[in-house]
Amino acid sequence: xxxxxxxxxxxxxxxxxxxxxxxxxxxxxxxxxxxxxxxxxxxxxxxxxxxxxxxxxxxxxxxxxxxxxxxxxxxxxxxxxxxxxxxxxxxxxxxxxxxxxxxxxxxxxxxxxxxxxxxxxxxxxxxxxxxxxxxxxxxxxxxxxxxxxxxxxxxxxxxxxxxxxxxxxxxxxxxxxxxxxxxxxxxxxxxxxxxxxxxxxxxxxxxxxxxxxxxxxxxxxxxxxxxxxxxxxxx
Numbered sequence: 336x337x338x339x340x341x342x343x344x345x346x347x348x349x350x351x352x353x354x355x356x357x358x359x360x361x362x363x364x365x366x367x368x369x370x371x372x373x374x375x376x377x378x379x380x381x382x383x384x385x386x387x388x389x390x391x392x393x394x395x396x397x398x399x400x401x402x403x404x405x406x407x408x409x410x411x412x413x414x415x416x417x418x419x420x421x422x423x424x425x426x427x428x429x430x431x432x433x434x435x436x437x438x439x440x441x442x443x444x445x446x447x448x449x450x451x452x453x454x455x456x457x458x459x460x461x462x463x464x465x466x467x468x469x470x471x472x473x474x475x476x477x478x479x480x481x482x483x484x485x486x487x488x489x490x491x492x493x494x495x496x497x498x499x500x501x502x503x504x505x506x507x508x509x510x511x512x513x514x515x516x517x518x519x520x521x522x523x524x525x526x527x528x529x530x531x532x533x534x535x536x537x538x539x540x541x542x543x544x545x546x547x548x549x550x551x552x553x554x555x556x557x558x559x560x561x562x563x564x565x566x567x568x569x570x
Contacts, residue, residue, distance in 0.1 A: 387449045390426045393456035397429025411554035435474035462496035468507045492527040
């Protein structure tokens with residue numbers, strides 16, 4: 336918001352004959368001593384260029400709910416990048432409880448900077464809530480459109496709807512991801528929790544969120560698509 340401050344200047348103008356100058360008995364002011372020249376400021380050191388970014392846009396699975404911050408699957412992938420000597424900043428834009436619509440609303444700040452790859456892992460909460468698959472598809476497409484405009488490579492990670500909404504909803508839900516992957520020609524992981532979902536030994540007590548070992552399996556699954564995307568961008 337801009338604030339406008341108005342200053343009023345009042346000028347008093349005398350009327351009639353001009354006043355006669357009055358002699359002053361004050362001694363003339365002595366000239367000021369010249370100021371010493373200021374030393375030139377040292378030039379600021381140039382800022383180091385920011386590293387390119389890999390952004391994970393997702394929900395609690397991406398955020399690593401129930402895990403230490405360094406055990407979420409984006410953090411595990413960050414370690415893999417360093418081990419491979421690949422200089423990328425990893426941005427974990429996972430927000431617990433977020434839907435595909437929420438991902439669209441926060442997309443601009445999530446994709447700030449030099450983003451090279453976006454891992455799009457949203458939709459799980461849409462399925463848990465039984466939200467319309469048409470809306471989910473529209474939201475995910477909006478993210479893919481923005482990534483395409485910015486020439487950002489995308490890995491689309493699919494999810495599965497719970498069976499309690501019926502087989503028709505489950506099929507429609509799954510179809511959203513496969514159709515978008517084909518339409519936008521992006522790298523595709525059909526199910527982010529492949530090999531983890533349904534295995535009690537790989538999940539926390541809630542049966543939904545991976546434990547430490549489960550997160551490692553998810554990281555390996557995503558890494559299999561991410562590494563070639565980094566070495567061969569936009570392919």
